[in-house]
Amino acid sequence: MSYYKLSAWSVSKEIDLNALAKSFEIPKRFTWEEPIRLYGEVLKNLLQEETVQEGEVFLFYFGSIVLLNGETHWVEKINKYLGKNNLCKLLENWRHFNDEYELVEETGADQCNDSIAKLHSISPYHIELSAITLAKSVALERNELQIEQILNQAESLIERLENGKTRMADKKLGMISASILRHEYDSVSYVLILDKPDITWTVSDANAYYEKLSIIFELADRYEILKQKTDTLRHIVEGFTAVNHGTRSYIMEVVILILILVEVILMLLDLIL
Template identity: 30%
Template sequence: MEFLFNAYAFDGELDLNRLAQKLGMTRKYRWEEPMKLNPVTFAPVPSANGEQAYLYYFGGVVFLNCSADLIARFLDAIQGHAGQMKRRHQFPFHEEYRLEIDPQRETAIANNCAVMPRCDPTFLDIICFVIAKSVALERIEARIDQVFDEVEVLIAKLARGKLELPDRDMARMASSILSFKFTSIAHIMVLDKPEITWDDPQADRLYLTMAGLFELNQRYLEIRHKSETLLDMTGVFTSLSHARRSARLEWIIIILIAIEIVLYLLELFRH
């Protein structure tokens, strides 16, 4: 028996409770709890059984045993219910994983596939949870790299003695950096484990192994470090911008005083 996983990240978080209402569901979802849907009927699926889609509110969707055509049709159909959903070709962040069930082989877990002697729905849930976190982190990593590129341009201008950045753009950059830290902590909750791992030692070991293979904690620490570095750089740019503005105001005041003195002297000369 073989299970194929395909994970994608979409733009922003997904309000599962609002989506549940649009799909005619009444239950409430917690942050770590995925919405499991039949990718054809959009009906809720209680446990792993055939083709399935796992939706996570932190911005990930994982397809279990779904063909490429079925994934594309699902994303096209659900975008009317969730604004963050886009067509498949607009999903640059993608993760694939494979699980083989073979009673004759021992458990083996790698970064692209795993082998287990028996099938446990809990294990499927954990694999989906980890790779959904991984693609969500990949989305943040790509965005923070874009901000680094923007800052690099500013540093190059600063080296030439130029710093032309409006306060609105500076505030937008700082807001983006803070959102990276908030999203990785509050939305993705990289450092938190699924509730099932507290009661099931095997599930806990699998989660820790998978999280280690996908380097979730290390990637989170790197995002936090980069965010703090960018905030420090933004603080420097803000200080320089304010100093430049203060110097400009001082020169304006000096010029106005000089003009006033000249006018006063002219008035004395006339008399």
């Protein structure tokens, strides 16, 4: 009976896979959606361990690391190597974004849930697609926490409006807007939630398996929720910005009127005197 255990972490917003491949003299250029797989001697050299048995490591551009039959301490060593060689900027709370999945080969009909897939025959694409799904799921978890933090900032804008405080520095508003755009860019361009792996277009069974995992891990639904929250945040910031600029315009108009009035008074005084 074949058994595989996958463990995933989101350790960074981006990992420079091509620089990593170059450091191990891997003659290949990796695209955004393609993970790098380390195993055998390359993995031994990275981990500085005598044996890694059947273990493998998947690293994704969008900052996720997935271990296949690996040990938890491998992640610490991989992160240390990535940080030492400036291949990524590690998240302080990366241990929080973690998930696991198991693949077991058993007779009978295939069954999948959120923790294990029981398959009558495990193919390489089952492992690859499970790793991709886990990698996207933990990256989404990172973005879900990020959007909650941005929402907390936006809540302060609503409170300011409720208290009649409509003025704020453009720099601070710009920082909030940038955090919203960064969140959306990370979700769409980096994590590629809505993109399907290439193998799903050529192997129907692979497509069915990936679709099943995507539903189990609610990738599309979670992405839609993030998108709705992002739209809400954008509307809040745009509304506050409009009020902020309107207040400034009103103040400028008042200042101009005062200056005109002063100028008229001075002219009258000059005529009288």
